[in-house]
Amino acid sequence: MQQIVDILSSLGFNWHVALANFINFLIILFLLNKFFFGKLGKVIKDRHEVIERGLSQASDAEKALMHAEEEKKTIVNSAHKDAHDIVVKAEAHAIVRAEGIFKDAEEEAQIRLGKLAEKERKVEAKVEKEWGEKAPELIAKLYAKTLAKEMTEAENNALIARMNA
Amino acid sequence: MHEAEVIQHESTILHVYEEIPTISSPILGDVGILTVATSTITVMFITFLIVILCIKASKSKLIPGKFQHVLEIFYEAVSKFITSTVGSEKQAKIIVPYVGSIMVYLLVANLLPMLPGVASLYVTIDGKHVTLLRGATTDFNTTFGMALAVVITMQIVGIKEQGVFGYLSHFIQIKQVIKGFRKSIGNGFEAVIGFFVGLIEIVSEIAKMLSLSLRLFGNLFAHEVLTVILLGAFSIGIPALWMGMGVLVGVVQSIVFVALVTVYYSMVLKKEH
Numbered sequence: 383m384q385q386i387v388d389i390l391s392s393l394g395f396n397w398h399v400a401l402a403n404f405i406n407f408l409i410i411l412f413l414l415n416k417f418f419f420g421k422l423g424k425v426i427k428d429r430h431e432v433i434e435r436g437l438s439q440a441s442d443a444e445k446a447l448m449h450a451e452e453e454k455k456t457i458v459n460s461a462h463k464d465a466h467d468i469v470v471k472a473e474a475h476a477i478v479r480a481e482g483i484f485k486d487a488e489e490e491a492q493i494r495l496g497k498l499a500e501k502e503r504k505v506e507a508k509v510e511k512e513w514g515e516k517a518p519e520l521i522a523k524l525y526a527k528t529l530a531k532e533m534t535e536a537e538n539n540a541l542i543a544r545m546n547a
Numbered sequence: 548m549h550e551a552e553v554i555q556h557e558s559t560i561l562h563v564y565e566e567i568p569t570i571s572s573p574i575l576g577d578v579g580i581l582t583v584a585t586s587t588i589t590v591m592f593i594t595f596l597i598v599i600l601c602i603k604a605s606k607s608k609l610i611p612g613k614f615q616h617v618l619e620i621f622y623e624a625v626s627k628f629i630t631s632t633v634g635s636e637k638q639a640k641i642i643v644p645y646v647g648s649i650m651v652y653l654l655v656a657n658l659l660p661m662l663p664g665v666a667s668l669y670v671t672i673d674g675k676h677v678t679l680l681r682g683a684t685t686d687f688n689t690t691f692g693m694a695l696a697v698v699i700t701m702q703i704v705g706i707k708e709q710g711v712f713g714y715l716s717h718f719i720q721i722k723q724v725i726k727g728f729r730k731s732i733g734n735g736f737e738a739v740i741g742f743f744v745g746l747i748e749i750v751s752e753i754a755k756m757l758s759l760s761l762r763l764f765g766n767l768f769a770h771e772v773l774t775v776i777l778l779g780a781f782s783i784g785i786p787a788l789w790m791g792m793g794v795l796v797g798v799v800q801s802i803v804f805v806a807l808v809t810v811y812y813s814m815v816l817k818k819e820h
């Protein structure tokens with residue numbers, strides 16, 4: 383043992399200095415252990431957890447998105463179908479309605495046409511009646527006028543032609 | 548003319564030879580039973596640097612900044628290295644703080660003398676100039692104190708992991724001897740041999756301490772001495788290369804030390820020998 387100590391002291395071994403350095407190193411070991419590696423290890427582990435959680439949440443969100451997409455598809459499809467049904471129904475309804483309107487219009491037109499014809503007949507009858515009342519007088523007047531005036535041969539002929547026309 | 552040059556050259560070597568660092572670092576004074584040598588001052592300075600590092604590191608956040616990134620790269624590298632040596636991630640996690648701390652300390656201690664200006668600080672003792680911040684690992688007392696601390700913490704970790712009796716039974720294998728004799732006489736004698744091997748293991752713990760400290764001290768001190776000699780022999784070129792070599796030596800020796808300590812730790816952690 384003494385020999386070993388002698389050999390070591392030839393290398394500059396001095397246990398007082400070694401003790402001081404030993405204590406110093408223990409302090410360093412404690413500091414690094416606690417504040418450097420302990421802290422960094424914890425931070426890295428925490429980050430690992432956060433990232434893992436984030437990733438799993440992201441995959442969940444992706445799944446939810448896919449689900450929503452499918453739901454959207456079915457909803458859109460059913461909406462399309464509904465819309466089609468509504469259009470078909472509306473068309474049928476419109477045809478029925480249009481036919482009704484057409485029929486009503488025709489009937490009204492018929493009625494109006496009938497009324498119009500009656501009116502025409504009335505007017506005609508009235509005109510004929512008035513004509514019957516007033517024509518002799520008018521002719522008489524006309525004759526009186528023409529007879530009262532000396533007519534030439536040509537004038538007479540023209541008049542006859544006009545009346546014949 | 549030619550002769551004069553040669554003489555001058557020789558005198559330069561002689562002049563430099565005086566400044567070759569002594570094997571023991573110069574002693575500055577006593578504090579109680581502790582003696583403060585120049586290397587102790589360096590260790591204190593390193594402690595100061597490491598306190599700053601720890602303050603920075605303890606402010607680590609979940610979202611890292613630039614500096615924290617560098618620290619984390621270092622952390623990941625060390626834990627990867629230890630995991631590949633130990634083999635199991637769970638066991639590696641236990642020893643990362645211990646081994647990693649040694650790595651940080653050794654890197655700072657080995658590379659600190661490479662910084663310009665650090666070696667230029669002088670104090671005068673008995674009319675002689677001595678470097679105040681002598682490279683911490685170029686003093687055997689530092690490496691010895693360090694190896695002692697490493698081996699002691701190793702025993703503590705071993706006891707923590709395997710229990711007091713579980714751990715000590717590797718060294719004093721009485722239980723195995725009794726068990727062996729109960730089985731058969733042959734097994735009993737085998738266990739007796741195991742008992743003596745266990746006793747030798749105690750010596751091997753001391754040997755670990757000595758081999759770790761002497762290797763580190765030898766390499767770094769030899770490098771320091773050669774630096775001074777080369778600076779005297781060639782003033783341009785080669786010393787610069789040698790300084791670069793110093794960075795390499797510092798890093799490589801740190802890694803060697805850490806690798807060995809990792810292996811020792813993995814032996815302590817394993818239940819089976």
